[in-house]
Amino acid sequence: xxxxxxxxxxxxGADGLLTARGHELLRSADVVVVDRxxxxxxxxxxxxxxxxxxxxxxxxxxxIPQERINEILVEQAxxxxxxxxxxxxxxxxxxxxxxxxxxxxxxxxxVEVVPGVTSAVSVPAAAGIPVTHRGLARGFTVVxxxxxxxxxxxxxxxxxxxxxxVARLHETAALxxxxxxxxxxxxxxxxxxxxxxxxxxxxxxxxxxxxxALRGVESPAVIVVGEVVRLSPEWDxx
Amino acid sequence: xxxxxxxxxxxxGADGLLTARGHELLRSADVVVVDRxxxxxxxxxxxxxxxxxxxxxxxxxxxIPQERINEILVEQAxxxxxxxxxxxxxxxxxxxxxxxxxxxxxxxxxVEVVPGVTSAVSVPAAAGIPVTHRGLARGFTVVxxxxxxxxxxxxxxxxxxxxxxVARLHETAALxxxxxxxxxxxxxxxxxxxxxxxxxxxxxxxxxxxxxALRGVESPAVIVVGEVVRLSPEWDxx
Numbered sequence: 001x002x003x004x005x006x007x008x009x010x011x012x013g014a015d016g017l018l019t020a021r022g023h024e025l026l027r028s029a030d031v032v033v034v035d036r037x038x039x040x041x042x043x044x045x046x047x048x049x050x051x052x053x054x055x056x057x058x059x060x061x062x063x064i065p066q067e068r069i070n071e072i073l074v075e076q077a078x079x080x081x082x083x084x085x086x087x088x089x090x091x092x093x094x095x096x097x098x099x100x101x102x103x104x105x106x107x108x109x110x111v112e113v114v115p116g117v118t119s120a121v122s123v124p125a126a127a128g129i130p131v132t133h134r135g136l137a138r139g140f141t142v143v144x145x146x147x148x149x150x151x152x153x154x155x156x157x158x159x160x161x162x163x164x165x166v167a168r169l170h171e172t173a174a175l176x177x178x179x180x181x182x183x184x185x186x187x188x189x190x191x192x193x194x195x196x197x198x199x200x201x202x203x204x205x206x207x208x209x210x211x212x213a214l215r216g217v218e219s220p221a222v223i224v225v226g227e228v229v230r231l232s233p234e235w236d237x238x
Numbered sequence: 239x240x241x242x243x244x245x246x247x248x249x250x251g252a253d254g255l256l257t258a259r260g261h262e263l264l265r266s267a268d269v270v271v272v273d274r275x276x277x278x279x280x281x282x283x284x285x286x287x288x289x290x291x292x293x294x295x296x297x298x299x300x301x302i303p304q305e306r307i308n309e310i311l312v313e314q315a316x317x318x319x320x321x322x323x324x325x326x327x328x329x330x331x332x333x334x335x336x337x338x339x340x341x342x343x344x345x346x347x348x349v350e351v352v353p354g355v356t357s358a359v360s361v362p363a364a365a366g367i368p369v370t371h372r373g374l375a376r377g378f379t380v381v382x383x384x385x386x387x388x389x390x391x392x393x394x395x396x397x398x399x400x401x402x403x404v405a406r407l408h409e410t411a412a413l414x415x416x417x418x419x420x421x422x423x424x425x426x427x428x429x430x431x432x433x434x435x436x437x438x439x440x441x442x443x444x445x446x447x448x449x450x451a452l453r454g455v456e457s458p459a460v461i462v463v464g465e466v467v468r469l470s471p472e473w474d475x476x
Contacts, residue, residue, distance in 0.1 A: 009355075011257070017353060020261060021254030066372075090359050092368035098469055099372060115255060115360035117247075121328050122353035130330035132382075134304075134337060139386050143377035144370075151391040153379070158386060231336055 003077030005104050007097045009090040009116015010039045012126070014194035017117045018042055022086075025114065030081040033072060037088025037119075037220060066096055070103035077109040089119040094144055094163060120161045123193030123222040127200040128232040131159045136227045146172065154180035159226035165219045170209035176225065177205050186229035191221040200234040241315030243342050245335045247328040247354015248277040250364070252432035255355045256280055260324075263352065268319040271310060275326025275357075275458060304334055308341035315347040328356040332382055332401060358399045361431030361460040365438040366470040369397045374465045384410065392418035400461035407461070408447035414463065415443050424467035429459040438472040 006025045011017035018039060026032065026042065029050055034043050036056030043052060053072060055064045076083045091097025091113055104111035120142045121131050131140040140159035141152050149172065152160055162172065166189060177183050187208040189201045203211045205225065229235055244263045249255035256277060264270065264280065267288055272281050274294030281290060291310060293302045314321045329335025329351055342349035358380045359369050369378040378397035379390050387410065390398055400410065404427060415421050425446040427439045441449045443463070467473055 012353070014259070016259030016262065017257050019249070019255050019257055019355060021252070023258060024254065090355075090363075092363050092370065093359055093378075094370050094376075096372065098368035098370075098466075101366075101368075102469075113363055115250075115355045115363050117257060117328075117353045117355055118359055121331055121356055125328075125330050125351055125353050128339075130336035130339075132330065132332050132336075134334065138332075138383045139379065139381035140331075141377065141379040141391070145376045148377050148391060148396060151393070151396070153386060153389040155389070158389070228336075231340075 001080045002110070003080045003083065004110040004112070005073050005077050005083045005085060006112045006114060007085045007091045007100055008087065008114045009095070009118070010042065010086045010088055011117035012089060012119045012122045012194045013037070013039045015039060015041045017122065017194065019114060019116065021114050022116065025084050026086070028082050029084040031076045031083045033069070033083065033085045035087050038086040039088070043086065066099060070100055073100060074103060074107040074109055077104070087116070090116040093118045093120055093142065119193065119222055120163060123190050124161065124188070124224045126193040126198060127188055127190045127234060129188060129224050129228050130231060131161065131224070131228065133228050133231060136231070146175065149175050150179050156182060156185045156227045159224065159228050162223035162225070166212060166217050166221050166223065167219070169212055169223070173205045173209050181205060181225070185225055186227060186235065188224045188229045188232055188235070189217050189221050190224070191217060193222060200232065202229060202232065202235050239318045240348070241318045241321065242348040242350070243311050243315050243321045243323060244350045244352060245323045245329045245338055246325065246352045247333070247356070248280065248324045248326055249355035250327060250357045250360045250432045251275070251277050253277060253279045255360065255432065257352060257354065259352050260354065263322050264324070266320050267322040269314045269321045271307070271321065271323045273325050276324040277326070281324065304337060308338055311338060312341060312345040312347055315342070325354070326357065328354040331356045331358055331380065357431065357460055358401060361428050362399065362426070362462045364431040364436060365426055365428045365472060367426060367462055367466050368469060369399065369466065371466050371469060374469070384413065387413050388417050394420060394423050394465045397462065397464035397466050400463070403457045404450060404455050404459050404461065407450055411443045411447050419443060419463070423463055424465060424473065426462045426467045426470055426473070427455050427459050428462070429455060431460060438470065440467060440470065440473050
């Protein structure tokens with residue numbers, strides 16, 4: 001048999017938010033290469049005959065370099081195996097899916113990309129926050145690096161979704177205010193969205209960093225900045 | 239039985255890109271309220287016992303106002319029915335999902351929001367374009383209105399996804415150049431993504447409007463602006 005690779009967006013972690021095509025490909029997989037953020041329930045329910053290769057970063061261990069992950073995909077497919085690369089969220093939203101696709105193509109390995117429910121939109125939704133909403137936001141920006149924060153639209157009516165982790169939150173909030181956002185712009189941090197451990201912390205650009213520190217907020221988390229945060233049942237401006 | 243409403247993101251149109259939870263809810267639905275952009279194959283395969291209410295805009299017909307759609311959802315649920323509101327893409331990405339959720343909540347109707355695969359990310363993916371890619375783009379912005387174009391990040395390394403239709407493309411491209419984007423920034427327009435009629439037109443901010451006019455490009459289409467467009471197998475700068 002000729003091997004192949006499918007880069008499957010696993011969604012934010014809830015079992016039900018994997019696509020039908022994703023489930024279908026997993027049923028025919030010989031090998032599943034998983035991330036730290038791939039949906040755990042889905043991985044745990046794979047039959048014993050499926051080889052699971054975990055390339056996620058775990059505390060105290062060095063992450064597997066992307067180049068090595070690319071090699072693993074190609075190697076496994078060349079052994080004639082059906083390989084599903086299961087990722088958290090969507091393969092093309094900070095998922096390195098483009099690199100993996102190019103590596104497969106360069107090696108002549110058939111590769112399919114299956115979009116997933118991106119965490120950038122669905123994790124805010126888990127806390128009742130729509131990234132767009134009539135009268136509140138017509139568009140949204142997703143960023144991962146501090147370098148970009150200076151140039152994002154500054155209006156409270158354009159939603160900002162930060163996937164960069166919470167470690168530099170104090171600096172991030174200050175930078176956004178310095179570049180024109182109102183200090184009272186609502187902010188929400190959603191930890192572990194779509195899992196039983198989901199927790200939402202709200203505040204404003206002025207208060208959120210201190211609140212997050214007080215509650216011990218940690219990654220993985222999605223940060224949402226903008227007026228739409230007021231639609232969350234957990235919004236608390238006080 | 240007590241009625242309920244589920245706002246289900248149907249994904250970009252391909253059957254396989256609906257989530258498992260979406261399929262599950264459709265199986266228990268008495269009534270399905272569909273959009274013009276809801277996945278047609280899924281709707282066509284519903285059993286005859288399911289009442290399909292089409293609230294999509296069709297040429298020559300006035301669209302049903304959002305307020306009336308909200309009423310329909312509440313009315314049907316109050317009749318004790320299981321109501322699935324099936325949308326294209328994700329309910330919270332320009333899907334008016336927030337308004338529908340609030341209308342249900344205000345009426346005391348149980349409502350669940352099921353995120354979907356957003357067209358903003360998956361339609362570019364259908365043409366081989368990742369909205370983020372190492373070395374090319376760390377983030378992306380999704381906009382629907384011309385008002386926002388002046389304030390979006392101008393670097394070619396920040397992807398811009400336009401969901402505003404193609405009618406004003408000439409004006410849009412000129413506006414982006416006036417606000418700092420290079421005239422040779424790659425652009426792709428993906429029509430009818432994930433359907434057999436999918437077609438991709440590429441060019442630069444300087445050439446795309448003329449090319450689109452020449453080919454008769456029309457809505458629904460997703461426009462992608464940025465260096466990531468070069469990763470499409472259909473990229474053609476000439």
